[in-house]
Amino acid sequence: MQETVEEKTVNLAIRTGKLSMRCLVGAVRGFINHKRRKQMMGPKRYRGKQTVKQLLSQDQGATSMVIxxxxxxxxxxxxxxxxxxxxxxxxxxxxPPVYTAFFKAKDMDALEAVMDEFEKTRAFKKDRPSVIRQLGIYKEKAKEQIIKAKVKVKEMIR
Structure with missing residues (x-):
């Protein structure tokens, strides 16, 4: 068991016309540089919309809100x-479907701003009258105000 843990193997595939020492060394260098870059970057950081699992793995507290x-x-x-x-x-x-939003940010001011603005837009949409309802009201008013066109009489002048 100890030997299998200590041994690590790497499969490296190279496409070349003629295998030379220079080609092999270049491939190994490329692999080593790739591993170094991967270690320096660390785990992938997700931004914006993501899954709950990805969100909670970021080591910050999450806040939830029913939408x-x-x-x-x-x-x-x-x-x-x-x-x-x-x-x-x-x-x-x-x-009726209920959606819950979990969210987090580095500073609490951004979270508060999001919650405040969302509540303001939601309240504005509740108070805003329906365009279709207003259109129906204006149609009724227009029907009441229709005046029959005057009949024009043509007279011949002699």
């Missing part, structure tokens, strides 16, 4: 604008 079905796109736009990482999950057991 209605109609507010998902608006929340995504606002969160991207402020650079907040977020994940959206759907509650499968609720009859």
């Amino acid at each position: 209605g079905d109609e507010g998902i796109r608006e929340f995504q736009r606002i969160a991207k604008r402020y650079g907040v990482d977020f994940a959206i999950t759907k509650d499968k057991f609720a009859d």
Whole structure:
């Protein structure tokens, strides 16, 4: 068991017309540089929309908020604008679908700004009258105001 842990093998595939020592050394150098770059970069950092697992693996506290079905796109736009990482999950057991947004950011000011702006846009949309309803009201008013066209009588002048 100890020997298998200590031994590491690497498969390196090279495409060449003629295998020379220079070609082999270049391939090994390329592999070593690739490993170094990978170690320097560290684990991949996800930004913006992501899964809950990716979000919670970032070692920061996550905040959650319940979002209605109609507010998902608006929340995504606002969160991207402020650079907040977020994940959206759907509650499968609720009859009208309920979506929960988990989000986090490095500073709490960005989180508060996202929550405030989302609530303002949601309140504005509730208070805003429906365009279709207003159009129906204006159609009714237009029907009441229709005046029949005057009948023009042509007279011949002699």
